Amino acid sequence: MADRSVAHLLIGGGMASASCARWLRELGAEGEILLVGREPDPPYDRPPLSKEYLRGSATREDGHYRPTSWYEEQRIDLSTRTSVMKLDAEARTATLSTKEVVAFESALLATGANVRRLNVDGGQLEGIHYLRALGNADAIREEAAGKRVVLIGGSYIGCEVAATLTQLGAQCTILMQEAVTLERGFGRRAGAFFQQRLQEHGVEVIGVDALERFEGAGDRVERVVTAAGRVLPADAVVIGAGVVPDVMLARAAGLALDEQLGGIACDERLRTSARGLWAAGDVAAYDSVIHGRRLRVEHWDVALAQGRTVARSMLGEDVVHDVVPYFFSDLADWASLEYVGPAADWDQEVVRGSFEAGEFSLWYLAGGRVGGTLSVGRSEDLQHARRLIAAGTVLDEAALARLADPASDLGSL
Ligand SMILES: Cc1cc2nc3c(=O)[nH]c(=O)nc-3n(C[C@H](O)[C@H](O)[C@H](O)COP(=O)(O)OP(=O)(O)OC[C@H]3O[C@@H](n4cnc5c(N)ncnc54)[C@H](O)[C@@H]3O)c2cc1C
Structure with a gap:
């Protein structure tokens, strides 16, 4: 017997869960939302941990996804310092470290990853x-x-x-x-x-x-x-x-895993093998319709985007996760990079701009198709990269020459 029932149980206190909670409410979810996270803090950004926060130029609270008052305003029940210990995918119940048994209509597994x-x-x-x-x-x-x-x-x-x-x-x-x-x-x-x-x-x-x-x-x-x-x-x-996706709970619950990529196996809608259960973020290995292969990426932006897809899906929308993954990284203020992709293998690299000037995009192609694009100071190129990656366009010699010419308009490619 369950101690309580919720409409949406979000397991894991990271970006994927926080984003899912946000979008559930923004998209009009009425039912109870319970977000359970093991850490003492409310969901927070990890990227500053190696950058501003480590440097001491950002506070702990700066990194919080939302202030704690927001959860109350949004009627999101936030349980920090709490773990989901057991999941019964069939009965749709979860047992928390508080011994409470929670019945749910739908659940998100966003248990993230642990360091290797x-x-x-x-x-x-x-x-x-x-x-x-x-x-x-x-x-x-x-x-x-x-x-x-x-x-x-x-x-x-x-x-x-x-x-x-x-x-x-x-x-x-x-x-x-x-x-x-x-x-x-x-x-x-x-x-x-x-x-x-x-x-x-x-x-x-x-x-x-x-x-x-x-x-x-x-x-x-x-x-x-x-x-x-x-x-x-x-x-x-x-x-x-590197990191190892945290599939402990999913494995014990009998969900299908992707042993090669090391995450919870999901379809293109981020649905796991159990009805009513989705996965998102670092732990999700999903069928990417864009890449035509299973994909698992450990990017902040992807956790957010997947959390949103799951929220829409939980609310009954038929939604395929078709966002091109985006990644960023900063080496102090010495170099900032952005990347869309990811390219698995590539046989050609095309440079647009200048390495010497520290302003370039680097295009990774396989068989003439763009698989990924790295930008240093040329963010504007990434929208074209996303489009070309999603469309799988094969670029001929003339198109490749335009790609390499920083003055040419990429809009027509
Ligand atoms: C130092 C650092 C710097 C980074 N910098 C960048 C960057 O510059 N750009 C970028 O794109 N990405 C970056 N990332 C990666 C990015 O932070 C992750 O991709 C993102 O945090 C993934 O979010 P998530 O919600 O999937 O998982 P997580 O952030 O791992 O959150 C999962 C949470 O669930 C909890 N949990 C696990 N199991 C349970 C359970 N059974 N019950 C309750 N809670 C549970 C975990 O303790 C954890 O708090 C960085 C990561 C780190 C660590």
Whole structure:
């Protein structure tokens, strides 16, 4: 027997759930909405945790999706510090950590992702950090500002944190397996551009090497030892080794998972294998009608957009999630990037603008089709990129020449 009944149960206290709650109300949902999140804070933006918040130029509250009063005004029951422990997809009930059993008409699984932890010798030493939640950012700022910091991983977390901590007076070294930073997402050419920006500001970058172990005296980390035998002195370490979608609840509930992408398997409407249950955000692996393949992305904007799609769907609209994913990242105020895509593989890169001037878009094509576009200072190109990605237009030689000419109008492509 359920202790209470709600129309919409939103599981997870991140952007996907918050956006879903917002749109449910904006689109006229009348029924009770319960948003359950494990963390102590109301839903908040994670991007500032490696940027403004880490730097100390934004407060905790600045990052809140909405002030707490908003939830009350909107009649959204917000349960922080509460977990959904068990989900019965058939009976449509959820058991909370408070022992309360909640019956629901529809539910969103937006349990997000957890950091990928590295299992190496010395990994338990103090001073070794991961970054996912507000408390992690507080601890990093406290321990790393003005110190020698080694960042493990050359993706956007490692790069952003290195840039921010450098601004706080730290001496940062990035250690990564790739040849250049951000190479996995954006290729060598763009990666080298961002790496140069980091190096110009004093960040040391070590590529084509790997973490072997941590060493310390007593409980504290003092050195990072690499596979190639380098020994890097470290007062603190920040590991950015990717994330693992949190499918624990979904798995126990018997929902279909995408073992390859590691998320909850959804259709193009973000519906899971159980009726009345949707998924969104970092945990959702959905059939993308735009890409013609299963996709799971870990982007702030996607969590928001998918939360909205689910709200519409919960209210009975027949809606396919057909938004081209958008991503942004800032390396302090040294370089800002935006990206639409994602391109899986590409056989051609077309540059529009100038790397030297730091104002370009880079177009990733496969078989003449645009799969993704990176912009540094050319945001206006992205609307055309979105259109071309969605349409799957094959660009001929003349069109490619226009793409490469920054003065040409992309509207006619
Ligand atoms: C430091 C950092 C910087 C980032 N910067 C950028 C950026 O610049 N650009 C960009 O596009 N993206 C960025 N991202 C990624 C972006 O923040 C994520 O894609 C986004 O947070 C995903 O939102 P979500 O709601 O899917 O999941 P999450 O934010 O992970 O939220 C899920 C929440 O659900 C909770 N939860 C899990 N299971 C349960 C349960 N059973 N019961 C209750 N609660 C549960 C979790 O504790 C968590 O609070 C960044 C992420 C980090 C960590």
